[in-house]
Amino acid sequence: MFKGINVPGIASARVRLISWFKERRKRxxxxxxxxxxxxxxxxxxxxxxxxxxxxxxxxxxxxSYELTIQLLHRLxxxxxxxxxxxxxxxxxxxxxxMNPRDFYGENLVHELRKRTESEAxxxxxxxxxxxxxxxDKMTTRDVDRVMAAYDSQHRPFWTDTQALSSLALACLSTKxxxxxxxxxxxxMLQELKRHQFRNGTVDNLKTTAxxxxxLLIHDSFDKDFDLKSALQSIIESVSGNITLLNxxxxxxxxxxxxxxxxxxxxxxxxxxxEAEALEKALNVNGETxxxxxxxxxxxxxxxxxxxxxxxxxxxxxxxxxETVAKIDNxxx
Numbered sequence: 004m005f006k007g008i009n010v011p012g013i014a015s016a017r018v019r020l021i022s023w024f025k026e027r028r029k030r031x032x033x034x035x036x037x038x039x040x041x042x043x044x045x046x047x048x049x050x051x052x053x054x055x056x057x058x059x060x061x062x063x064x065x066x067s068y069e070l071t072i073q074l075l076h077r078l079x080x081x082x083x084x085x086x087x088x089x090x091x092x093x094x095x096x097x098x099x100x101m102n103p104r105d106f107y108g109e110n111l112v113h114e115l116r117k118r119t120e121s122e123a124x125x126x127x128x129x130x131x132x133x134x135x136x137x138x139d140k141m142t143t144r145d146v147d148r149v150m151a152a153y154d155s156q157h158r159p160f161w162t163d164t165q166a167l168s169s170l171a172l173a174c175l176s177t178k179x180x181x182x183x184x185x186x187x188x189x190x191m192l193q194e195l196k197r198h199q200f201r202n203g204t205v206d207n208l209k210t211t212a213x214x215x216x217x218l219l220i221h222d223s224f225d226k227d228f229d230l231k232s233a234l235q236s237i238i239e240s241v242s243g244n245i246t247l248l249n250x251x252x253x254x255x256x257x258x259x260x261x262x263x264x265x266x267x268x269x270x271x272x273x274x275x276x277e278a279e280a281l282e283k284a285l286n287v288n289g290e291t292x293x294x295x296x297x298x299x300x301x302x303x304x305x306x307x308x309x310x311x312x313x314x315x316x317x318x319x320x321x322x323x324x325e326t327v328a329k330i331d332n333x334x335x
Contacts, residue, residue, distance in 0.1 A: 010234045017257040042095035043251040049098035050255040053269050067099045086118045090133040100270035112137045128152040128168040135174035136265045166213040170263045173220045196228040203232025208240040212252035216261035
């Protein structure tokens with residue numbers, strides 16, 4: 004996995020973390036099975052296993068459904084969502100093959116861009132990374148924002164910010180004519196290496212994992228960084244009690260992956276036209292039952308829509324949701 008570096012325990016630590024994430028699911032609950040950190044759960048599991056959001060994977064389909072329910076709730080009229088939360092949901096939607104540009108008519112990428120443009124003094128580089136990963140049009144102002152964040156020594160968790168800035172700048176560097184001097188990114192990554200302690204860590208588990216994610220860019224860990232010790236420290240840390248935030252950053256590293264690789268390129272299915280989907284959805288043979296499925300916005304039901312379907316008796320709620328999504332492209 005890491006060329007030329009043999010670190011025993013990586014595979015078992017990865018399996019253990021994947022199981023740890025899945026065990027957080029509330030088995031007896033019918034709603035809110037995955038909790039408020041679901042966007043991070045979705046991204047971490049995807050970066051560890053790209054097939055989790057395939058149509059055959061029931062866990063992935065359940066996560067997609069709950070992401071939809073959570074996001075509808077968070078976007079309802081009386082709820083406030085921070086830019087950080089919005090960015091996390093956009094990332095989760097990308098890996099879950101959901102369209103953040105058309106979520107029940109809402110363009111969440113545009114909303115994040117609007118908020119980013121309104122931030123005069125400081126922009127979290129994670130927002131820039133998410134916008135870039137989501138395919139938004141990036142500008143030299145975004146480069147300036149990332150550079151300013153990287154240099155903001157007075158802010159807490161500065162090394163974390165530097166690592167996220169490096170990931171964001173790496174994404175920006177793939178856009179034409181935005182980063183004309185490749186030495187800028189190289190120097191940023193070189194600076195990150197100087198934060199490593201003799202025991203291999205960089206402050207703590209979260210920061211160590213973030214720095215390793217950044218140093219995966221161009222395999223920058225090859226020189227002036229003890230990757231083996233860093234990986235060993237991560238493996239040791241995840242073997243005991245671990246927080247979800249730490250697991251979110253550590254799991255991708257154990258799969259040689261990073262937040263830079265969040266996208267929807269694995270979503271290969273070609274959408275049917277609404278006419279084709281309607282014909283297919285209504286073509287139900289054998290014994291059927293009538294199902295009424297409704298969605299709404301706002302606690303006071305500001306906007307509602309209902310579908311009445313014929314379904315097989317053994318179909319699940321996820322089959323109903325999938326059928327509605329096929330009939331109406333706006334529900335995907």
